[in-house]
Amino acid sequence: xxxxxxxxxxxxxxxxxxxxxxxxxxxxxxxxxxxxxxxxxxxxxxxxxxxxxxxxxxxxxxxxxxxxxxxxxxxxxxxxxxxxxxxxxxxxxxxxxxxxxxxxxxxxxxxxxxxxxxxxxxxxxxxxxxxxxxxxxxxxxxxxxxxxxxxxxxxxxxxxxxxxxxxxxxxxxxxxxxxxxxxxxxxxxxxxxxxxxxxxxxxxxxxxxxxxxxxxxxxxxxxxxxxxxxxxxxxxxxxxxxxxxxxxxxxxxxxxxxxxxxxxxx
Numbered sequence: 001x002x003x004x005x006x007x008x009x010x011x012x013x014x015x016x017x018x019x020x021x022x023x024x025x026x027x028x029x030x031x032x033x034x035x036x037x038x039x040x041x042x043x044x045x046x047x048x049x050x051x052x053x054x055x056x057x058x059x060x061x062x063x064x065x066x067x068x069x070x071x072x073x074x075x076x077x078x079x080x081x082x083x084x085x086x087x088x089x090x091x092x093x094x095x096x097x098x099x100x101x102x103x104x105x106x107x108x109x110x111x112x113x114x115x116x117x118x119x120x121x122x123x124x125x126x127x128x129x130x131x132x133x134x135x136x137x138x139x140x141x142x143x144x145x146x147x148x149x150x151x152x153x154x155x156x157x158x159x160x161x162x163x164x165x166x167x168x169x170x171x172x173x174x175x176x177x178x179x180x181x182x183x184x185x186x187x188x189x190x191x192x193x194x195x196x197x198x199x200x201x202x203x204x205x206x207x208x209x210x211x212x213x214x215x216x217x218x219x220x221x222x223x224x225x226x227x228x229x230x231x232x233x234x235x236x237x238x239x240x241x242x243x244x245x246x247x248x249x250x251x252x253x254x255x256x257x258x259x260x261x262x263x264x265x266x
Contacts, residue, residue: 001029001030001031002023002029002030002031002253002254002255003030003031003032003033003253003254003255004023004025004030004031004032004033004251004252004253004254004260005032005033005034005035005116005220005237005239005251005252005254006019006032006033006034006035006239006249006250006251007035007222007229007239007240007241007243007249007250007251007252008035008036008037008064008222008223008225008240008243008244009034009037009038009039009042009048009052009243009249010037010038010039010040010041010042010045010066010243010244011038011039011040011041011042011043011044011045011048011085011244012042012043012044012048012243012244012249013042013043013044013047013048013051014044015243015248015249015262015263016048016051016249018262019249019251019260019261019262020251022260022262023251023253023260027055027058030058031058031059031060032055032058032059032060033059033060033061033109033116033220033254034052034059034060034061034062035062035064035116035117035118035220035221035222035223035239035240036061036062036063036064036065036066036067036117036118036179036222036223037064037065037066037067037118037222037223037240038052038061038064038066038067039066039067039070039085039086039089040066040069040070040084040085040086041066041083041084041085041244042085042243042244043085044088045085045086045088045089046088046089046092049089049098049102050094050098053098053101060109060116061105061109062105062106062107062108062109062116062117062118062178063102063105063106063107063118063141063178063179064118064119064179064222064223065118065119065179065180065223067102067105068150068153068175068179069081069084069086070086070089070090070099070102071099071102071103071141071150072150072151072153072154073086073090074090074095074096074099074150075099075146075147075150075151076147076149076150076151076152076153077151078150078154103141103142103146104142106134106138107134107137107138107174107175107178107179108121108130108131108134108178110127110131110217113217113218113254114217114218114219114220114254115127115130115215115217115218115219115220116219116220116221117178117219117220117221118178118179118221118222118223119177119178119179119180119181119182119208119221119222119223119224120177120178120181120182120208120209120219120221120223121177121178121208121213121215121219122161122177122181122184122188122208123184123188123208123211123212123213123214124161124187124188124214125161125177125214125215126214126215126216127214127215127216127217130215133174133177133178134174134178136170136171136174137149137171137174137175137178140171148168149168149171152168152172153171153172153175155172156176156190156192157169157172158172158173159189159190160173160185160187160188160189160190161173161177161188176190176192177190179223180192180223181208181223182194182195182207182208182223182224183201183202183205183206183207183208184205184206184207184208184211185204185205185206186206186211189205191205195224195226196226197226197227198227207224207227207231209231209233209236209238213236218234218235218236218237219235219236219237220236220237220239220252220254221236221237221238221239221240222238222239222240223240224238224240225240225241225242225244225245225247226242228241228242228247229241229250229259234257237252237257239251239252239259241261248261248262248263248264249261249262
């Protein structure tokens with residue numbers, strides 16, 4: 001039995017199937033972790049979403065910003081954006097069922113050895129606080145206030161965490177840390193404009209994993225394709241390697257940290 005964490009699929013269903021064949025995925029014994037962004041930008045978001053949902057308990061998946069974007073369109077009345085490839089889902093007869101399933105997914109998942117999130121966990125939060133913050137927003141997304149949440153989810157403010165934040169400011173900040181974070185300052189202020197490689201980083205900011213985390217478990221995350229899976233750390237694993245941008249899809253075997261890719265990396 002093995003557990004494989006899979007990087008951002010983003011509708012790249014065929015590469016996902018090839019990668020699972022390569023690792024000889026046994027759906028009776030093995031388990032999959034998906035770091036979010038199952039959908040959007042790629043050509044087969046609907047097939048990807050149905051496939052992962054139908055894995056049931058064989059897969060654990062966290063919400064990514066593109067998954068939340070789909071829900072904000074469906075529930076919050078927002079329009080699609082340039083580059084979106086979500087029409088196949090929005091027009092599907094089972095769209096409502098798929099959206100309902102997505103709402104059940106967490107922002108953070110953990111076992112006794114590792115933690116999985118989409119974008120990261122800020123160095124200003126310890127693991128217990130991260131758990132509580134994730135549960136707070138998950139409760140809203142799953143509850144009767146989910147429409148209001150998705151209507152007001154977008155935005156860069158507040159840029160930093162304060163315990164005094166309330167309602168949507170609080171939910172939006174938590175969401176942004178878990179699903180959009182790349183660069184952060186020492187005091188926890190987020191910087192959203194820089195999405196590229198770790199060069200020309202705005203003054204006063206560092207990649208979130210550049211600060212020693214308070215979280216006392218290894219972290220696996222996706223979201224930041226531009227760094228191509230490299231953090232330079234053995235306790236923080238980046239696994240978005242840009243499949244949707246023509247590179248490859250990565251599976252990380254959690255038991256021994258061995259990486260597998262499709263197509264092959266030589």
